[in-house]
Amino acid sequence: MNATEQEEREYLEVIKEQLALAVRRVDDSVRQFSSELREKKEYIHENQSGMDDADMVAAGQSIDRMAYTGAGAVARKRKLLKLLQSPYFGRIDFKPAGGVRVPVYIGVHSFVEERQRRGLIYDWRAPISSMFYDYELGEASYQTPSGPIQGRIDLKRQYKIQDGRLEFLIENGVNIHDEVLQRELAKSSDDKMKNIVATIQRDQNAVIRNEEASVMVIQGVAGSGKTSIALHRIAFLLYRFRDSISAKDILILSPNKVFADYISNVLPELGEEHIPETVMEELAADLLGNQFQFQTFFEQVSALLEQHNPAFIERIRFKSSFEFLSQLNKYLLHVENNYFNASELRVGRTAVPRQLLLDKFKGYHRVPLLKRFPLVSDDVRAYVRTAANRKLTNGEKNTIGEALTRMFRFNTVLDFYRDFYRWLGRPELFRYEHGQTLEYADVFALVYLRIRLEGISAYDHVKHLLVDEMQDYTPVQYAVLSRVFNCRKTILGDVNQMVNPYSASSAETIERVFPQADVVRLNRSYRSTVEITKFAQRITPNPDIIPLERHGQEPGLMRCNGQGEEVETLKQLVANFKTSGSNSLGVICKTPKQAEQVQQALEGQGVQLLTEDSTHFKEGVILTTAHLAKGLEFDEVIVPFVSARNFKTEVDKSMLYVACTRAMHRLTLTYSGELTAFLQ
Numbered sequence: 001m002n003a004t005e006q007e008e009r010e011y012l013e014v015i016k017e018q019l020a021l022a023v024r025r026v027d028d029s030v031r032q033f034s035s036e037l038r039e040k041k042e043y044i045h046e047n048q049s050g051m052d053d054a055d056m057v058a059a060g061q062s063i064d065r066m067a068y069t070g071a072g073a074v075a076r077k078r079k080l081l082k083l084l085q086s087p088y089f090g091r092i093d094f095k096p097a098g099g100v101r102v103p104v105y106i107g108v109h110s111f112v113e114e115r116q117r118r119g120l121i122y123d124w125r126a127p128i129s130s131m132f133y134d135y136e137l138g139e140a141s142y143q144t145p146s147g148p149i150q151g152r153i154d155l156k157r158q159y160k161i162q163d164g165r166l167e168f169l170i171e172n173g174v175n176i177h178d179e180v181l182q183r184e185l186a187k188s189s190d191d192k193m194k195n196i197v198a199t200i201q202r203d204q205n206a207v208i209r210n211e212e213a214s215v216m217v218i219q220g221v222a223g224s225g226k227t228s229i230a231l232h233r234i235a236f237l238l239y240r241f242r243d244s245i246s247a248k249d250i251l252i253l254s255p256n257k258v259f260a261d262y263i264s265n266v267l268p269e270l271g272e273e274h275i276p277e278t279v280m281e282e283l284a285a286d287l288l289g290n291q292f293q294f295q296t297f298f299e300q301v302s303a304l305l306e307q308h309n310p311a312f313i314e315r316i317r318f319k320s321s322f323e324f325l326s327q328l329n330k331y332l333l334h335v336e337n338n339y340f341n342a343s344e345l346r347v348g349r350t351a352v353p354r355q356l357l358l359d360k361f362k363g364y365h366r367v368p369l370l371k372r373f374p375l376v377s378d379d380v381r382a383y384v385r386t387a388a389n390r391k392l393t394n395g396e397k398n399t400i401g402e403a404l405t406r407m408f409r410f411n412t413v414l415d416f417y418r419d420f421y422r423w424l425g426r427p428e429l430f431r432y433e434h435g436q437t438l439e440y441a442d443v444f445a446l447v448y449l450r451i452r453l454e455g456i457s458a459y460d461h462v463k464h465l466l467v468d469e470m471q472d473y474t475p476v477q478y479a480v481l482s483r484v485f486n487c488r489k490t491i492l493g494d495v496n497q498m499v500n501p502y503s504a505s506s507a508e509t510i511e512r513v514f515p516q517a518d519v520v521r522l523n524r525s526y527r528s529t530v531e532i533t534k535f536a537q538r539i540t541p542n543p544d545i546i547p548l549e550r551h552g553q554e555p556g557l558m559r560c561n562g563q564g565e566e567v568e569t570l571k572q573l574v575a576n577f578k579t580s581g582s583n584s585l586g587v588i589c590k591t592p593k594q595a596e597q598v599q600q601a602l603e604g605q606g607v608q609l610l611t612e613d614s615t616h617f618k619e620g621v622i623l624t625t626a627h628l629a630k631g632l633e634f635d636e637v638i639v640p641f642v643s644a645r646n647f648k649t650e651v652d653k654s655m656l657y658v659a660c661t662r663a664m665h666r667l668t669l670t671y672s673g674e675l676t677a678f679l680q
């Protein structure tokens, strides 16, 4: 052990003692709170009869205050215990210009020595910590509310401390992150996504700490850390704006429940609370008042994969275009100008002129169309009251309301939507009968019309929206998101990982909906070995991708003589995995039907089938489809049935790309008959 390591080990012990002391102090105060709380409750119980309302309210408030302080102490203890396990992961010694050199230890949370009010550990999100990610040795600076602080970094170290023990220490003169990053990436996968605070890269740090962007669009290649960064960005914003934003003000829009479960640990690991999340279908159901049964996105994609139906494709393609959104907008203008068929209205002896009705209707141009009638109705009543100089009967009031609604061509959103296609001259593009299931491509168009016709205010509380897998959403969906969520947004995805090429969006498409967006491109890929990344490039070439230099086995392409042999090969591969020492294997099929077939063949091998209805992601052998595997990762991936017969369309190609890019260390594909052209 050299002198540096000796010193660091000793320092670690000092910090651990300080932390342990802080834990004891919190314990004491928690004990005190709970006994005070108990006493207070007992006092109230015994003296209830003698207390008036004001006493009761005061006593209640004081109990609430105690409970709140107690809960704060418990949260603080949780953070301290976490720090005891791993107090810090980095250190920079910074000398501000004209100042003295100070060591800055950086960890997941901050820790202040109470007596001297000295920062012993800085939170990774603190302004000073940003230099750890942004600079090597030499000149450096960081921002503070009173301007930038310039200075020099004279020393930079990285540590791995686990269970309170220093596992390694790296002194970095040149490129700080490489060695530790390599170690991190070479590890086995987990059942939950991990935080990456110790190895955030400079370009990633810039995205995480961007405070200005009202809409941030991250287009990143497979495995570039988009999801990780977006979650760290949320943690950063929660820290930076802690007075105005808390976890409950954020909403994550995930592609499915399994993905939501997979990412659910990152923020709690960083000391933040669990963030509310939802999926597009849930949002749509809510925005449609749960009035319609509709196909899910998963079902739409499965239908596309299982049959080639040109009319179905045409419907999806049209409804995913910008043209569709602009036609909907034109139609709404047409409705506004032509569908209010006003005529003179008689109430008792008073005639309400047609022009007055039209003027009132137009006057409310800021109010959604169907919401204008109650307002116009109020105006008409006032007009009649003044003209007739008397109060109106209830019957007359109702007559006015009914007459006005009758003057409008339709009153339900669905009627307008159907009419839209007639107006367009393409009634064949809408297939729906009352009581049937709506096609997924119609769902958000209907939501959009509803918002424009009836208005919406249900999500005003959300202060930051995170949208993952942006390539899977269409312009109409973005138009809905932009109207429903009037807040800052982080939107991320990869146009090469679309699961439905007929309804995919690129960063450019999204920029058209959010012209104010800051668009960032991430081209470095961290997940897979160079060999796997290169292999996936055969399917969908992307000249911009930069794989991180980490090597492994060449992906295997196994040719079998017929399906029987292929199934036997799969069994053997799964058995081999079980003795490989890896944590997770994903067997990723093209369709849900194929996944079920493989499940039958692998009966008894402890394989878990992930379906559209699954809510949890576990370690071990997972059998699923490419669509559901999106966003997840496995140590090892097997893609079965990569024959020319099975993978031939554009949708198939996307699925194959998504499936292969899920592998971190090892990839094997099996086929019988002719190999798909995408791999030749």
Ligand SMILES: Nc1ncnc2c1ncn2[C@@H]1O[C@H](COP(=O)(O)OP(=O)(O)OP(=O)(O)O)[C@@H](O)[C@H]1O
Binding pocket: 181, 184, 185, 194, 196, 199, 200, 201, 204, 220, 221, 222, 223, 224, 225, 226, 227, 228, 229, 493, 494, 497, 526, 527, 630, 631, 632, 633, 661
């Ligand atoms: N700076 C980093 N340090 C350590 N690991 C990283 C870093 N950046 C990314 N990774 C790792 O790379 C893998 C991919 O990250 P993530 O899932 O966030 O990427 P993604 O761009 O969302 O991927 P995809 O679009 O393919 O689903 C994860 O295992 C993540 O921990």
